[in-house]
Amino acid sequence: MSAQLQFHNVTLGYDRHPAVHHLSGEVARGALLAVVGPNGAGKSTLFRGLVGILKPLSGLISLDGLDARDIAYLPQTADIDRSFPITVFDFVGSGLWRSTGFFGGIGEAQRKTIDKALAAVGLTGFENRTIGTLSGGQLQRLLFARVMLQDARLIVLDEPFNAIDERTSGDLLALVKHWHAEGRTVIAALHDIDLVRAHFPDTLLLAREVVGWGATAQVLTAENLLNARRMCEAFDDSATACVIDPPSRAA
């Protein structure tokens, strides 16, 4: 299988401080990849770089011809103004941006698609409620419905099952597997190691740098996990210029 994503020595960070350090590797087309690592390991930063809202400090992320509309991104703390008076139906409908754009109408066909997406996440009957009336779990279902409508080839989910009860996360996990079965590339940051072992074939263990990357069983060993935790802590205080990649090379 060809690579959907290639990371060439990518460093991502804020104010010159790297949060992801010299990451190289590739993700196959249609892969179902879990990104695991302690807090502060750079998982969210990696995703922000991936979807293009954070420019790499150095290195290159190649998306194999995908443009922004081919990527569906579900951030960890969705920056949503829940007091905004918009209905569930309209909100989910924004996922159709790719086909409707600025001005395209929402016709009968699109209405059906939206209804189907809402049904798939179990939100039928909520169409006319405003998003402010939803619970946390319902909101997450809503966001999954929107991801579904985006019909993207690459789906990036940042901690999608946080603070969500078992039944909801079960339903949403089924959706993730469905997307995988449809041949989409799915990358998800996760904390629940058991869930990763059970459902995700590939894992990237991240602690600013790659600790392990490959088949889940080989990556998620006790030794690697311990290493990851230690590396994250060890790096905390270092703030000198990186010697592997001196600034003079930047030009």
Next chain:
Amino acid sequence: MSPYAALIAPFTDFEFMRRALAAIVALSLGGAPIGVFLMLRRMSLVGDAMAHAILPGAAIAFLLYGLNLLAMIFGGLIAGFLVAILAGVVARSTGLKEDASLATFYLASLALGVSIVSIKGTNIDLLHVLFGNILAMDDQTLLAIAFNATITLLVLAVIYRPLVIESVDPLFLRTVSRAGTPAHLAFLALVVINLVSGFQALGTLLAVGLMILPAGIAKFWARDITRMICVAVASAMLSGYAGLVLSFQTRIPSGPAIILVAAALYVTSLLFGSVGGLVRQLFPGRHLEA
């Protein structure tokens, strides 16, 4: 006095009242939807600050070209953007928060504008600038206000979708499209255009009133944004009409009369509104089964 004489006769008898009413309709159609977005994006006071900020631009145009409306609109636009950008730059390059720097700029602008008008014009001009004069709409002004309202509705129709999505979930819009920033800038331009319109009718101090008060009223009657915009437009028109009648029958000047009526509507909505009104909150009725 018969209801006809009180409510309708002023408009059938006097052309200046008809013109004022036409101006109100145009202002409501353009300004009220913009006001709803200002409120939902928590920019109500930014609108107010911008209203003062456009004054020196309009005043300089007045100084150079007299009461030429097009010139005043352009002057206002330039001054409005200049202040918005300068405030942003100062906030970004120093430790000052954006609202504080905006406050500084608009106070300075207001003072500068009043000074410029006073140097060239009379006290009447100054009153005109500060409180507008909706009862003296000439053809040119009326056309300009109608033109601005038309432009506003057209542009708003084009940027509506990205604007709504950017207000709800800016990060999402950033990942699917680059339309967010242009839509936001277009929206700011619409704010300034409508302020300049309102400036002609209600003056620099009250221009923002016919944008923000109807939006506040709408919040107590509608749950989704479409209905909110409709309620806002309707209540802006109602305030305008009732305000004109009020000022015709009493000695209250037209601009303040309109805003006072809008404020009264606001208080009524606050108390009796169907969405979150105080009375509704005190007597919510029995809870439902599910």
